[in-house]
Amino acid sequence: MTPMGRKQAFHVALDLGTHKTAVLLAAMQDHEPQVIGLGTAPAAGMRRGVVVNIEQTVQSIRRAVHEAEVMADCEIQSVVVSVSGNHVNGFNSQGMVPIRGREVTSSDIDHVLEAARAVRLAPDRHILHVLPQEYVVDDQRGIREPEGMAGVRLEARVHVQTGSTPVVENVIKCCNKSGIAVSQVIFAPLASAEAVLTAEERELGVALIDIGGGTTDLLIYEGGAVQHTWVLPLGGNHITNDIAAGLQTPPGEAEKLKQRLGCAVASAVRSDERIEVPSVGGRGPRVLSRQILAEIIEPRVEEILNLVANEVADARADGHLRAGIVLTGGTAGLDHIATVAERVFHLPVRIGSPGRTGGLGDIVSGPAYATGVGLLQLAARMGSDAVISPASAGMIAKVRTRMGDWFREFF
Template identity: 50%
Template sequence: MGKKGELIVGLDIGTTKICAIVGEVTDEGIDIIGIGSHPSKGLRKGVVVNIEATVASIKRAIEEAELMAGCEINTVYTGIAGGHIKGFNSQGIVAIKDKEVREADIQRVIDAAKAIAIPLDREVIHVLPQEFVIDEQGGIKDPLGMSGVRLEAKVHIVTGAVSSAQNIIKCANKTGLNVADIVLQPLASSEAVLGEDEKELGVCLVDIGGGTTDIAIFSGGSIVHTGVIALGGNNLTSDIAIGLRTPAHEAERIKQKHGCCMAALVDEDETIEVPSVGGRQPRVLSRRILTEILEPRVEEIFQMVQREVERCGYQDLLASGVVITGGSTLLAGMPELAEEVLGLPVRRGLPRGIGGLVDVVKSPMYATGVGLVQYGARNLEMRNFKIRGGDDNVYKKVGKRMKEWFAEIF
């Protein structure tokens, strides 16, 4: 955890909104002291497609958060998502020097685990240790100081497109911000909405955003699978716009105000007023029609989640069930429909474990932003995120490595 009074800022660059959340480290944990949110214009399916529009939206969100928190924001933790994200498991083995595990050994075994061929256009975003094995003894979370001869690490590696990470950093830099770290969005959301017991028993986090649905599966306290589905809340909005023949902004308003994805929860005689396109008169329609448009699409999203879970073979490990979060999950009837499709207990995930402006951020739509603040507080070594092929001189790297080797030998 960081020092008391230290400020940590999470910047959630999403497809529908850009949200900046300011957290202050206190004795009890983290207090949320500022929040700024602005509609996002420059992203599609979680990936930046217009830098100028994204920069303008980030500026507005940051200004709003600075005003509320009464501080100046320089450094942020930002999330990354999109169809280009790929996660896979790997392992590495090294011999333990002096028969006792030191920090250098842990670093070496993690380096060995991530020493795999990755295409030049991809970048390692996270190397997440799942467990360590010392001389056939598994299930070790922290091997430091333990005795043994052979150290093995099982890790989950998350990679993303270099260009997508570069564009996110470029947008933040153009706003005058440093990026302390780029964090996978479902990993950030898990910090805010999942309990340790859920992660231990096995849980699937489904983060339904505007452009994408992100999946993270935890078992034994560690992340074992990550995946991205290129469907989200924007698909629901466009379905409503086409189905009810109404402008997109009106479709979004109708979805938020009247949306429900289970026909059983809607009365036969409920009606809604739907504005028409091209200056025609608004129409009064049954709310059932809206439900019949939304239900198949939400069902499709959860069927794709189920296929993803079955494909990676973890469906029997989810003893805690499924936690859904993200702005789109505010739709009435979504947990019930998810339970029906997935055949597992489902709950909505709200940010928890925080103080301060709790009532403002206690909504699934702020899960990623709050999670980024909590991730930042846990990992306050403040490493500035570097992209491969950036200003890191390869000779400096080799020289540094050689110095480390000599230090270890002599």
């Protein structure tokens, strides 16, 4: 991007969600990104975390980009973009290289990470991120920074996240067609985690659950690193659909009712509270009990969280979450959702919000902006100024080459 008359580092995040497209533009101040431009647009071309309509997605990106540019008086040229969807999966892997009694060098670390990522993938899949968990020098485990240590062999244990190549290419294509280049592609919940988790939580063991519009993303951290990844293609939009069907109201009205008056625990709503529900087909509004609205919401929230809890149990991680559960994403704004999560997980639960980040920080302080703010923080920490020109062939190859180095420092 071109700062007009200002010499400063800038970063731009594009959170391509199922519910909304958000562009956050930040200027660096004292090594912290300060949001100075924000643009949002409804994400009409996305379903369950993935692009299903290129043209609609391009329109939505253009709108959000334009809004952020006008607000910040800047021209956006490249972005760090998020990807999600249940095509993304994660597995643990390891690699080993001989050291033969020398000191471990930076290039040994490169080689051992190369070895750890050298797994056979289906032809239509590629590696999004290689996240180091620990290094082992001879028999000594739990090493974070092996450089300079002496040993006979160096081992790396990593968590590898892979995605469907065409699905990720569609994201890049939509950006390019909107006139912007992509400097990095980041799996959305990694960005959310950056914005809302503390280092202590990641160390002790925590489950980050990002409940958006079309997906619920789960990342399990322990020992400071990601141990497990999972994406459930269900989210807040499904709650809205249930309300629309159950109360026979248009989806737009169901969305408003959910956000303004929804509650995830029916018994927490007073039985005499009444709400006005618009009807479909020109009929007049009806007055119903607010408890009925909560009775529709509660089982869907429970279903989503139960599915996540089953996955946590299958990953044998339930005994390891000493810092409990952190809920984020727009649906974490639902009244009483933490109560339901506590009931489902039998663990302490908190809502993770990015908090104030200066500039427009107040506006992006809610859980719906966790991914956007986290993308900015990652971009700022790792440096993503480099612009990669739009290209149709080998799009991912160009973006990917930079991602390896990136997460090496991430740890």
